[in-house]
Amino acid sequence: METVDVIVIGAGVSGLAAARLIARGGRRVVVIEARDRVGGRVHTDRSGGHITDRGASWIHGIHESPVAAAARAFGMPMVEFTVGGYQPDSRPLTYFDARGRRLEAxxxxxxxxxxxxxxxxxxxxxxxxxxxxxxxxxxxxxxxxxxxxxxxxxxxxxxxxxxxxxxxGVGMGELGAHGLDDDTVNGDEVVFPRGYDELATNLAAGLDVRLEHLASQVDRSSEGVTVVTDRGVFRARQVVITVPVGVLQAGDLLIEPPLPETHRRALGLLRMNAFEKVVLRFAERFWDAGVYGIRQLGDEGEWWHSWYDLGRLHDEPALLTFAAGPAAVATRTWADEDIVASTMAQLRRLYGDTVPDPTSAIVTRWQDDPFSRGSYAFMLPGSVGADHDDLAEPVDGVLHLAGEATWGDDPATVPGALLSGHRAAQNVLGIDIPVSELWA
Ligand SMILES: Cc1cc2nc3c(=O)[nH]c(=O)nc-3n(C[C@H](O)[C@H](O)[C@H](O)COP(=O)(O)OP(=O)(O)OC[C@H]3O[C@@H](n4cnc5c(N)ncnc54)[C@H](O)[C@@H]3O)c2cc1C
Missing domain, CATH: 1.10.10 (Arc Repressor Mutant, subunit A)
Structure with a gap:
């Protein structure tokens, strides 16, 4: 058994932010991570010489964003791409009407x-x-x-x-009425041409991160915690648990004694979504130049309605679309080729049969990822933003939850994850810490 001061479970942005600040506060911290990499749902794929963010891409507004400040401090290049909030007209878009004709200005x-x-x-x-x-x-x-x-x-x-x-990642008929309350964009949106994972790599620098350590149980007493992993048992005075709510709900990480009623109630009001990315690369661009994206209205767009031009990030013809909500549920068991063929049929409807097949494609599978069980959490009917924060209430001064779903002001985002980690570190140390300490 190894003994440290604080155990952090999960090396996503929330866990790394918490661990970094706690370590700076002079505590011995170990980060337990099931995957063979840090970053969690911030995951950059560099296969085939291309850079693709399989998880988060955007900062949804850089005004007063701690992630933008961190990215600047870490020297991460950013590119303006203000279409990540499903805005109807913030930037040029090509619209097609329900019959596949271009919409006039x-x-x-x-x-x-x-x-x-x-x-x-x-x-x-x-x-x-x-x-x-x-x-x-x-x-x-x-x-x-x-x-x-x-x-x-x-x-x-x-x-x-x-x-x-x-x-x-859910239709409006399933989302709680307050489910989009937080969905505002402050300032330009940006993406990361070198990959969002540089944020995680920088946050992880110097930390004791134990990769490929699957935590299965957390036992809590007034003296501290014991965390059982498949590679040994760890003991500490406090624990910060940052696994996604889907992992907690599935019972994959047993917490003994169980979380208090307030936490369980809040957990019951959240559900992991169905949201996947489809990135298509082509030999040449066949769509309109100078637009940020393409949208089709009407029933033909039921699944594939929006494509975003990734040529703004890299000098290559590429489009990003999403299987979001019902489309992600329906295509979950499909082969990648069938998902690509389905979205290509809609692109050919709009741009003609001469549109070539993509030279390569990436289809994500977050719904089947055992360490996330979906992309991020949405709010069920009956919930309000503040319910998220109930999850972060420290338990007996020993157990702390953090992660995107615990940050009510801006859940489901990287800034939410980072700020939740900052809050957990403050609770562990019992002091106020400027968030800028993360990148100082
Ligand atoms: C497809 C997609 C698109 C997105 N787009 C955006 C976007 O454009 N902008 C934005 O701001 N946000 C976006 N998000 C959301 C954003 O990625 C998340 O909100 C954020 O990264 C969550 O960080 P976290 O630390 O809370 O959780 P995670 O990153 O999930 O970290 C939790 C960690 O816990 C680990 N773990 C799980 N179970 C165990 C276990 N039993 N033992 C040990 N470790 C375990 C996981 O492997 C993971 O590394 C997107 C997410 C996805 C998937």
Whole structure:
């Protein structure tokens, strides 16, 4: 048995942030990580000479973002790419209507204006939404207030459903009414041409990270904790658990005695989503130049409605699309080739049969990843943002939970994960620490 001061379970951004600050505070820290790499859901693939972020890509707004500050300090290049918030018109997009015809500029302006009108009505409805209301219920109520014909309403309903899918990996009928409350973008959005994983690598520098150590049990007493892994038992005064909520809910990491009722209630209000990336690389670009992305409206876009031009990151013709929500659930068991063929059929519908096959493709499988069990957590009906923070309440001064799903202001993100790690470190050390200590 090894004894240290603090054990951190999980070497994702939250665990690394917590461990770094606790170690700087003079404690002996060991980080237990099941994978053979750090970063967790920040995972850059460098196969075939290409750089692909399989997990997180974006900082959804660099204004006052701690991740942007860390990235600058670590010398990570960033590229502006302000389409990660499913904005209708913040940057140039090519739109195709339900029949596959290009939408004129005036029609796009009207569409975006309708979306903004509905959003204003939606905010008031959500503020007064009942406990069991879904985001879809709120959208229907807001649409009912509009003096629009059926087609106009359908386009805005569709927009909101697809936004819920692309932002939270779930249709609006399953998402709690407050499920998109946090979904604001402050300033430009950016991505990382050299890979988001440089953030994790920098945070991990100098830490004692034990890779390929699968934790299966945490036993807590007033004296401290014992963590059982497949490579030995560790003992410490305190533990910070950062595994995704999907891992906790599956019972893959047994916590004894069980978490208090407040924590279990909050955990029950969250669910891991179904959200996968499909990255397609081509010999040459066949789509419009100078646009950030392509969108198709209508039923043909039920699964494949948005493609983003990765040519902004690297000098290569490449598109990113998402199997988000129902599409990810339905295609979960499909072979990669079939998923690629399905999205290519829609691209050929829009750009013609001469569109070539991609030269390579990457399809992610976060739903089948035993160490995440989905991409990130969404809020079920009945939950509000603050429920996330209940999970982070220290238990007996010994056990701390951190991770994206414990940060109510900005869950499901890398900044949320980082700030939750910062909070856990402050709770462990019992002092306030400037978050900038992470990159000092
Ligand atoms: C496809 C996808 C796209 C995304 N896009 C964005 C985006 O554009 N912008 C954004 O801000 N966020 C995005 N996110 C979300 C973001 O990646 C996460 O919110 C964040 O990385 C979570 O960090 P974390 O430390 O909370 O969890 P994790 O990164 O999951 O870290 C937890 C760690 O615990 C480990 N672990 C699990 N079980 C065990 C065990 N039993 N024993 C030991 N270790 C264990 C895991 O291997 C993992 O390394 C995306 C995520 C995905 C998957």
């Amino acid at each position: 005036d029609a796009v302006r009207q569409y975006a204006a309708d979306i903004r009108t509905l959003n204003a009505a939606l905010a008031k409805i959500i503020a007064g939404a009942g406990a069991e209301a879904t985001y879809g219920d709120a959208v229907e109520r807001a649409l009912a207030e509009q003096d629009w014909d059926a087609e106009r309403k359908e386009r805005v309903r569709e927009y909101n459903d697809r936004r819920a899918q692309e932002q939270y």
